[in-house]
Amino acid sequence: MINIGFAGYSAQGFDTERAQLIIEGVFTKLQDRYGEFEVVSGLTDCGIPAMVYAEGSKRGLRLIGIACKKAKDYDLYPVDETIIVGDNWGDESETFLESIDILVRIGGGKQSLAEEQRAIDLGMEVLSYDLNSEN
Numbered sequence: 001m002i003n004i005g006f007a008g009y010s011a012q013g014f015d016t017e018r019a020q021l022i023i024e025g026v027f028t029k030l031q032d033r034y035g036e037f038e039v040v041s042g043l044t045d046c047g048i049p050a051m052v053y054a055e056g057s058k059r060g061l062r063l064i065g066i067a068c069k070k071a072k073d074y075d076l077y078p079v080d081e082t083i084i085v086g087d088n089w090g091d092e093s094e095t096f097l098e099s100i101d102i103l104v105r106i107g108g109g110k111q112s113l114a115e116e117q118r119a120i121d122l123g124m125e126v127l128s129y130d131l132n133s134e135n
Contacts, residue, residue, distance in 0.1 A: 002034050005100030006041040007112040008048030012133040022129045043067035045075040053077040066096045107131030
């Protein structure tokens with residue numbers, strides 16, 4: 001089973017309609033290519049992770065959440081598997097990247113951009129979509 005990792009805005013405001021169109025297009029492209037895959041993101045029930053999990057759930061895909069302990073201070077999406085790594089945001093990045101085969105970045109701040117660069121450095125396939133923040 002191939003694992004697709006999704007990184008992007010969590011707390012920042014952004015164009016959710018555009019983000020939804022990107023997410024639907026990415027899911028369709030990846031399902032056309034691979035059939036089934038597992039959706040891996042940051043566990044929180046907000047922003048891009050929540051939208052990605054909702055789309056994956058709608059399509060009957062398995063959902064995996066990887067985050068640090070601070071995520072427990074937020075609403076969490078009801079995923080199939082939860083992995084908690086470290087105490088602070090970013091502590092989970094290496095585990096996240098080791099757990100996926102392809103990274104999809106949709107907008108995002110410093111952590112998403114750092115994960116994208118690390119994925120590129122590792123020779124991983126990366127799909128990048130810019131999405132302006134409203135903050």
